[in-house]
Amino acid sequence: MGKLNKTAMNKTEELADRLHSTAIHLLRQVRVQDAATGIAPARLSALSVLVFGGPISLNGLASAEQVRPPTMSRIVDALESEGLVRRRTNEQDRRAVVIEATEKGAAILWQGRKRRVKFLARHLSRLSAAERRQIENAVRAIQKAMTK
Amino acid sequence: MGKLNKTAMNKTEELADRLHSTAIHLLRQVRVQDAATGIAPARLSALSVLVFGGPISLNGLASAEQVRPPTMSRIVDALESEGLVRRRTNEQDRRAVVIEATEKGAAILWQGRKRRVKFLARHLSRLSAAERRQIENAVRAIQKAMTK
DNA sequence: CTGATATAGTTAGCAAGGCTAATTAAAACT
């Protein structure tokens, strides 16, 4: 993949290309681990915002997850019916709801997160300490490059 | 995110965690670029296999994309009706079809790929050469860690 | 060579997750 026109790409573009494809493959493997939680991906991701970030409004959650409110409303419906989150009305602004993870939701999320991190760490542990340091530096650099 | 239980994680697990979240954010931003092609993501991805890998059977394409044949059959239907790919019957085995990208499909894909790579490269170009070298090394290390 | 079995692909039908447009209820602002 991507061999044809390499000649037309400069070095930075080649790096961009490899970085992209590496990210795709990395996440593809991790997703298999997440499937073991039994929670569908969008739901798991929203739940994780709630567990790590605390209670938040529906619109806040939607924008944290970069989806539209109706999409998030339905995701929260599903999480709620599985007993993983809870809706409260915000008494300061009765139009708004506050969504929070239940104990059960938090427990399940921590489990899944642990599985995912251990899976990745198991792979990373096969590298040398120097290689891991390289990845660490690269992660910092990528974050720097991508934030505005 | 991920601040709560860091104490319970060792260094490699922390790295795994940051790597994971960096990959997610990277791809989320790139996806916005891909949307500009006007082709839905699964279709774009299948088309890219055809353009970079050449003609292939439906089952082959499905397994390259890690989806089931019925899913791919429908994706190919959509691409075909947009004139981006073409189905041929394999004359050696008349049960099988061979799917190939049309000129139009290839052209659109190259455009989109160029946009995506340039977008990423634009961000990477704000880093120092040393930082880009770090990313390069890290990409290699990650691939090594994740294969097999 | 014929009947059974295996393989390639499609069709039908379900679920998840994305969207916009329209609606409802509450808040905020003339």
Added chain:
DNA sequence: AGTTTTAATTAGCCTTGCTAACTATATCAG
């Protein structure tokens, strides 16, 4: 008080994943 804005939901669409069931062709056993 009446209008406008805002938070969330509902309705209805599309895409993309799946399994089960079907069709057509190929292969294999006797």
